[in-house]
Amino acid sequence: MAKATFSLCENGTRDMDEGYSWLRLMIDSSFASRLLVDREGAVVFANRAAETLFGYSPGELVGKPVDVIFKSPKDRNLAVPRRYFPGRRIVGDDEEIKGRTKQGDELTLRVGTSRIETDAASYLSVTIFDITKYKQTELELLFRGSQLEEAKRRVSKFAYLATHDLRDRLRMIASCCDAVTTALAQGDAKAAANAGEIALDSASRAERLVGALMEYSLEASAILNLEFIHLRSEIDLIIAKLAQQGDASVKIANNVPVDLTIKADRNQFMRLVGNLIERSMAVARRPAAPQINISAVLNKEHNRIRLAIGGRDVGKDGPSASLQTLSQIPSEAGLAAVKSICEQNGWTVKIETLPDHGAGFQVDIPLNQPLAAMH
Numbered sequence: 001m002a003k004a005t006f007s008l009c010e011n012g013t014r015d016m017d018e019g020y021s022w023l024r025l026m027i028d029s030s031f032a033s034r035l036l037v038d039r040e041g042a043v044v045f046a047n048r049a050a051e052t053l054f055g056y057s058p059g060e061l062v063g064k065p066v067d068v069i070f071k072s073p074k075d076r077n078l079a080v081p082r083r084y085f086p087g088r089r090i091v092g093d094d095e096e097i098k099g100r101t102k103q104g105d106e107l108t109l110r111v112g113t114s115r116i117e118t119d120a121a122s123y124l125s126v127t128i129f130d131i132t133k134y135k136q137t138e139l140e141l142l143f144r145g146s147q148l149e150e151a152k153r154r155v156s157k158f159a160y161l162a163t164h165d166l167r168d169r170l171r172m173i174a175s176c177c178d179a180v181t182t183a184l185a186q187g188d189a190k191a192a193a194n195a196g197e198i199a200l201d202s203a204s205r206a207e208r209l210v211g212a213l214m215e216y217s218l219e220a221s222a223i224l225n226l227e228f229i230h231l232r233s234e235i236d237l238i239i240a241k242l243a244q245q246g247d248a249s250v251k252i253a254n255n256v257p258v259d260l261t262i263k264a265d266r267n268q269f270m271r272l273v274g275n276l277i278e279r280s281m282a283v284a285r286r287p288a289a290p291q292i293n294i295s296a297v298l299n300k301e302h303n304r305i306r307l308a309i310g311g312r313d314v315g316k317d318g319p320s321a322s323l324q325t326l327s328q329i330p331s332e333a334g335l336a337a338v339k340s341i342c343e344q345n346g347w348t349v350k351i352e353t354l355p356d357h358g359a360g361f362q363v364d365i366p367l368n369q370p371l372a373a374m375h
Helices: 021-028 048-054 073-079 132-185 189-220 231-245 266-283 336-345
Strands: 006-008 014-016 033-037 043-046 089-091 097-100 106-117 122-130 226-230 251-254 261-265 291-299 304-309 348-354 358-366
Touching (some): 021 033, 021 043, 021 122, 073 097, 073 106, 106 132, 132 189, 231 251, 261 266, 266 291, 266 336, 266 358
Parallel strands (some): 251 291
Antiparallel strands (some): 033 043, 033 122, 097 106, 106 122, 226 261, 291 304, 304 358
């Protein structure tokens, strides 16, 4: 079988022998990006759509190996095999094919090929679809779907944990009511008043817990909004908010370094720290002018931040012998939200009970990259 001969036109394209111009017409009239490739893998003709897609001038692709429009030999062989001309097929759905423009930009392609036999030679019509944006959208949808599934799982688990915290408060209220009834029957007004105060305090905490649970259940089902936050500034805001509604007799000292920064969801972080401060304040039984210390340190060797709330200031390694993770201790009121937040963000929290210092908490925040800085 003789091979077709070509001549160069004024515009730089290769013109076929008379009788085969219909091949060029077929390529040129396509709305899609289309090439005509010969047995040697050289581009015989490219329509304007293909030239525009890959960033080439008119006629510039002609004569070049088809390899130039693919990122790697593997991508080229998946789309246009070297050793044979396949029949009609479309590839790029199951196995991703990467292309490249003249400027070096990467594209994701779907490639259709169709063999064309003439009396003179064999050619391959190569139709190319740019599916870069489609693939990006597909990945985003898959990511969003996985986040929603994870959010559903977190909310379900969080609801289970929260029932334990609320049940503790309800049991306390019921117990105090029994104590009030018994004290009144015995004529002990002082004991009845004391039990009534405890019941009121437990009811107040249960009310705050329910409000926090309702708010957090909505937040836990949302997608995390990660951003850079400065620990000291955010903790100052938390302390100011607590001061408006808390016990002014308990002082809170923010000893976190000024330039310590993490990437996290701001609302999640603020809720976690606020919850731990309130918990530390609630169990504090201290002499005059009690104080809750908040400190933090960046451990560059292990690429993590350790945040301490209440108890003793944290050093590079911090106290460890008396610390317990929350999963090792019974569920306590106010800690279900803490457990859920830490689990969602990949953090760990430990609790330490210290004589005359109330409860201390230590939160380890791993960093995927050096996002923190201390000066």
